[in-house]
Amino acid sequence: MSKAKVATIWLDGCSGCHMSFLDLDERLIELSEKMDLVYSPLVDFKEFPEDVDVTLVEGSVSNEGDLHKILQVRERSRILVSLGDCAVTGNVPGMRNAIGVEPLFTRAYNQNVTLHPQKPHGAVPALLDTVKPVHQVVPVDVIVAGCPPSASTIYYVVSELLAGRLPELETHTRFGA
Amino acid sequence: MSKTVTIDPVTRIEGHAKITIMMNDDGTVDEARLHITQFRGFERICEGRPFYEMPSLMARICGICPVSHLVASAKACDALLAVAVPETGARLRRIMNLAQIVQSHSLSFFHLSAPDLLLGMDASPASRNIMALVSSHPQAAKDGIALRRFGQHIIELLGGKRIHPAWIVPGGVSAPLTQEHRDEILATIPEAMEAVQRTLAWFKPSLKKFREEIGVFANFPTLLMGLVTPSGDLEHYDGRLRFAKPDGTPRMEDVAPERFNEFIGEAVEDWTYLKFPYFLQDGYPDGIYRVGPLARLNMVGRCGTPLADAELEEYRQLSVEERMSSFHYHWARLIEVLYGIERIKEIVSDPDILDTHVRAHAEPNRSEGIGVSEAPRGTLMHHYKIDENGLITWSNLIIATGHNNLAMNKGITQAAKHYISGFDIPEPLLNRVEAVIRTYDPCLSCSTHAFGQMPIRMQMVDSKGMVVKEVSRQ
Ligand code: SF4
Numbered sequence: 001m002s003k004a005k006v007a008t009i010w011l012d013g014c015s016g017c018h019m020s021f022l023d024l025d026e027r028l029i030e031l032s033e034k035m036d037l038v039y040s041p042l043v044d045f046k047e048f049p050e051d052v053d054v055t056l057v058e059g060s061v062s063n064e065g066d067l068h069k070i071l072q073v074r075e076r077s078r079i080l081v082s083l084g085d086c087a088v089t090g091n092v093p094g095m096r097n098a099i100g101v102e103p104l105f106t107r108a109y110n111q112n113v114t115l116h117p118q119k120p121h122g123a124v125p126a127l128l129d130t131v132k133p134v135h136q137v138v139p140v141d142v143i144v145a146g147c148p149p150s151a152s153t154i155y156y157v158v159s160e161l162l163a164g165r166l167p168e169l170e171t172h173t174r175f176g177a
Numbered sequence: 178m179s180k181t182v183t184i185d186p187v188t189r190i191e192g193h194a195k196i197t198i199m200m201n202d203d204g205t206v207d208e209a210r211l212h213i214t215q216f217r218g219f220e221r222i223c224e225g226r227p228f229y230e231m232p233s234l235m236a237r238i239c240g241i242c243p244v245s246h247l248v249a250s251a252k253a254c255d256a257l258l259a260v261a262v263p264e265t266g267a268r269l270r271r272i273m274n275l276a277q278i279v280q281s282h283s284l285s286f287f288h289l290s291a292p293d294l295l296l297g298m299d300a301s302p303a304s305r306n307i308m309a310l311v312s313s314h315p316q317a318a319k320d321g322i323a324l325r326r327f328g329q330h331i332i333e334l335l336g337g338k339r340i341h342p343a344w345i346v347p348g349g350v351s352a353p354l355t356q357e358h359r360d361e362i363l364a365t366i367p368e369a370m371e372a373v374q375r376t377l378a379w380f381k382p383s384l385k386k387f388r389e390e391i392g393v394f395a396n397f398p399t400l401l402m403g404l405v406t407p408s409g410d411l412e413h414y415d416g417r418l419r420f421a422k423p424d425g426t427p428r429m430e431d432v433a434p435e436r437f438n439e440f441i442g443e444a445v446e447d448w449t450y451l452k453f454p455y456f457l458q459d460g461y462p463d464g465i466y467r468v469g470p471l472a473r474l475n476m477v478g479r480c481g482t483p484l485a486d487a488e489l490e491e492y493r494q495l496s497v498e499e500r501m502s503s504f505h506y507h508w509a510r511l512i513e514v515l516y517g518i519e520r521i522k523e524i525v526s527d528p529d530i531l532d533t534h535v536r537a538h539a540e541p542n543r544s545e546g547i548g549v550s551e552a553p554r555g556t557l558m559h560h561y562k563i564d565e566n567g568l569i570t571w572s573n574l575i576i577a578t579g580h581n582n583l584a585m586n587k588g589i590t591q592a593a594k595h596y597i598s599g600f601d602i603p604e605p606l607l608n609r610v611e612a613v614i615r616t617y618d619p620c621l622s623c624s625t626h627a628f629g630q631m632p633i634r635m636q637m638v639d640s641k642g643m644v645v646k647e648v649s650r651q
Pocket of ligand 1: 092240
């Protein structure tokens, strides 16, 4: 049997959901027999492949780069998993929605500055007006809450998906915690 | 290694970081820039929140080193309460902080850098990751997984959760250590100790393969900064703030860390979201300095644990000039892993560690608080102001990776100048430029956003600002 192609991406998150994936520890070795990690911050491929079986998405959609990326990733993934509260609800990145973009820049790049107060622009992607959870931008197949979801939850989700089943998440996840 | 070379201008920005190489007309490199492309605005989004939420909220800056933010944030809150944390509470915080240094350094060394170190910088991209190391170098991969697990497991035993435990709170920690968990921690020490010693044994002799890289990977003198004990030894939780000269001798008298504002300024460039802290006395950009394991080990008197001190002595056989190469961050990281394991064992072995008085309770007594600690990547500063209801009115954060921003940019410029001549980007440069940045183990989730092995895209720009070449690796 050929190995499943799995990808992970991070949009606007803290990388904690990826770290929870690494918390699989020795189970990573076991999984590496069933799947190939074809794209991820943890491996060295720079282009997202065309035909991915399962993609785990950490983080919310916050800037132009995130938006571009999630559209491409959705197109190229059979199953898209929103992994963690940032992807599922907007969570901490979404806290800025009540404030707006400009005050964030003013605090960081005008007030808390000694020299050259100015707003970075041009060579860096612009922030979207509001942070969105992934499912508000593209259809999502599986939603896994948690900040982050535990390694065991991630293991269960990936194993079920690799076995061709949809995971039953009611008893495995809760928001926050 | 396959790569695509295009001469199209970049029409969109992709990924979390990119590099621009600015060329002179004669085909020599003028300057290289690291652009950090994510921004989240934590300094503002916390405004109006109750101060006691800050540790949990600020931990969400980074899932790689959430404990560092818990510690610095809780210390800032201790200052708002104006309480002294009970001794056992402080020592429990120390254990968690060290456990995190062990796990985070292991992630950096094994999961992200070991493929380059074991296979060489020119190995195929497909082989350059931890999953592939499982088959090509099983022992190293297992040791990496085991050392990371060691740290994460201790964090879980103490705080109930591996990532974003809510256990470090204003005034101390929320629950004492049980005897059962203490014994479990002690039982894991020997395996971790063996793993790091096995790693040092293969890593040190391998350094001779990287002479060229050591020579040009951000190899230049800079000031160093970090916390030290009152007697000038290695310290990650408390202590005094030291600015040191390249040879490690103090540049000025060590100061209370709460005074950091008197010595550090922050500058902005419009091409990156990451600010540039600098040493005020030397101005910008001359006030370049480095933080993190390399800086710490270059400027402390000793580590203070026997095995780490023996390793430090061996490391110090290098000349001062050699110790200025950021390549040696890797070595420094391994010595700190060893130190962390030794120190955890020492603290946990003291029977007082089971004391149940671990938290001081108070209402806020001050309107302003500063917390400083050493994160795996360097000194972390949280500074808060609150109103009479305990709601945050303002905050400023200086994150470990930020301190290294000037040095990272200067480092990639040095590597680019060495490897590039003419308007061709030679193939070996791509991974090496990434590898220069990787030595710093920059935690861009902390500064702005996450990156491990970034989707790198390099642009070459001529003196008129026109893009002449773009390279990305797939
Ligand atoms: S859900 Fe939590 S752990 Fe995951 S990226 Fe968001 S803040 Fe980090």
